[in-house]
Amino acid sequence: MEHMDTIDLIAILALVLALLLMLSVFSLKRRVNELESRLAQRDAYGGMYSPPASSRAADIPAPLFVQNPELAPDLERRIRLLMAEGKKIQAIKVMREARNLGLKEAKDFVDNLEQGGNFR
Template sequence: MDNMETMDLIAILALVLALLLMLSVFSLKRRVHELESRLAQRDTYGGPSVQASSRTTDIPTPMFVQNPEIAPDLERRIRLLIAEGKKIQAIKVMREARNLSLKDAKDFVESLEQGGTFR
């Protein structure tokens, strides 16, 4: 083999290695996204109710997300977090449960702090 063939072979091997590394990165990014989704679901449910073996697509959407009128567990959780002085966590839970903006969730939690109603 002459010098040019060796350089071509090295370039091809480098390209294949780069592609394999890129596939690994995409696979890891997908896995991280799945784990983040599962953690968000776990926070929404208020505990470790999501089993480690389930996929994010297997996790049903909570009823209070599907229908905001069905929210007794969410209301209890928000009021408990407020009572414990965990206002930021209450805002986070509210944002995730109702898909609210940060301002709307903050306003909602603050109105509950002032004795407002949940609905």
């Protein structure tokens, strides 16, 4: 009889462990789907993630290349377009994200470009 109780206890623990693992898998799957969605949205906006309109500040207009990605299909054109629109801070942000730069490096890069420097 003792032997049967031990087997029942082990079976119950295994079932609980399996349920916990299933919950973890479902949670991870939900997170993967969310990240895939964000990545697809980032690709749709020419390399920039654009949060849903409901979470964006209404008084900050989206850059022209976000509104129409065909205007600037590559990074240099996006940066130059932002600078031409007077959106230097946005250009620095795009540069940071695109090249994984720190704030100072991205700012120096955009400043150099603004002063007629080469993009590369």
